[in-house]
Amino acid sequence: MDNSTDCCCSELADMAVIGMGDAEGMDERIFETLDLVRNYGDEKWWLYASTCRACGQNWMVAQEERIHDNYCLKRIDQDTLSAIVEHSRWPPDFLSYELILRLGREAGHVATFLDSRSPVLVETAHDLRQARPEISIEDIAYALAIPTKQAKRLLKV
Ligand SMILES: [Zn+2]
Known part of the structure; x- marks a missing residue:
């Protein structure tokens, strides 16, 4: 990954959980080439859709920065992106914060809070x-x- 014009899209699984600020800087490398296309908005403040400016791949992203500090990414095709942009029709995967937290847990990317009643x-x-x-x-x-x-x-x- 010395070539800064390259993107990480092909390295990622169709559904990926990436820790924020992880040691390899994976999150920085991924988001370096992702341009925001659409935010879901207030009700689901963690959810947005992006397109990679290097390869054109579209992603739906859940930014879980409250508890476990992960990005969940799902690869989406052009039709799915169009449905999001034109009809606000989002795939169900990241609509629930509970599900996003569970994805982090299942990936083993979890936080430990020093204050048990934080x-x-x-x-x-x-x-x-x-x-x-x-x-x-x-x-x-x-x-x-x-x-x-x-x-x-x-x-x-
Ligand atoms: Zn890409």
Whole structure:
């Protein structure tokens, strides 16, 4: 990767989870060539679509910078991008913050909070429950990568 005009698109899986500020600088290399095409907007502030200016590949990106600090990228074709731009029709993959947190967890890119009742954990636990009222404590704990007991305490605040 000495050639700065190259992009990383071909190195990535169709669905990739990349840690922010990872040691190899993978995230910087990826985003160097991605141009923002469309933001989902307020309701889903983490979601946007981008196109690589080097190779033309389109990506849907979820920027999860609240808990585990990951980018989730999904390769999308031109039709999918057009549906996003023209009709605000987004693929379902990244519409739920819970799912994005789970993707980070499944990829093993999780954060550890020194403060077990960190305000951002409290806030996110409540947001997860608001987004899916029937969510179990175990699911919240899994998404946040914390013990079930800790998840319970977060929701008591
Ligand atoms: Zn590219």
